[in-house]
Amino acid sequence: MNMASPPRLKRKQQPGQPYGQGEVFGLSPLEPAPRDSRKRRKDKHTWIKHTLTPYFDGHLWRKYGQKVIKDAPYPRLYFRCSYREDRQCLASKLVQQMNHDDPPLYEVTYTYEHTCNAAPVPAPDVEAGDDRPASGGLVLSFGSSSGGANHHHHHDTLVQKQEWQQYHQSPSPFLTMNLDSWNSSSQQHAFPSSVPPPATSWSPSFPIVESSSSASPTTPWTDDDDDILTWDWDLSTYDLDEHLLLGGDHTQLSGSSFPWKPDGSALANLGI
């Protein structure tokens, strides 16, 4: 309650060599660009990814910084692979919350891929399935936070990474997709042939989390903030390689149709 500690100088000035280029540990931190040093490290392979659970990507991260960005209303969090020193894994990521929507969206920027074979994913124990359907359930829900009560199943606001690392628990696996992507397509009612993306680099047994916010205002789907389609599936229902048709009143999945719930979500039991 009382910040008694006076703000002392934190990092003592180290009269050693300037950090950055000179590596104290002799570990080449970044690709030293063997030739043509004029470009320096600039080609850091980075890829951006939107997700609702930036901390559950199947790897162990260690937070090493947090910074307030100029125009961003939320600070930016810096993570790097926990095995950086052990396995020389250069993988790092930076998480930034975009807005405090019902399910807050995060923009995760990954840099370098994991070279550490370790971290076979923090096993999503997911023991207590509060509101999640039984095994083999699939929930489709639209991100409409207006009108309806506070539904939006599990994954509350944001999960504290601390909690996650302690309990190694993750919310129910889910996948979100941008409606706009296939809405713009001529076949707006046809679902892509395969639901789950190819799972880039993580082990395929981990729940994939992918999402995009609808930026196009021309989405006739809803007049709400975002149109986010959220897929919830059990790990056993991984092969949702069936047809899915979304109608106005019902949604068809695997030949069966399910009605939309008043809150804009649909529950479809696959019966797997």
Place this chain on the structure above:
DNA sequence: GCAATTTGACCATG
């Protein structure tokens, strides 16, 4: 007591 997170300082880059 140890290890991860916090948080301001330090540094690099534009």
Place this chain on the structure above:
DNA sequence: CATGGTCAAATTGC
């Protein structure tokens, strides 16, 4: 000089 990224001492939590 402003902004963003990293370091590391201090703090917090286990």
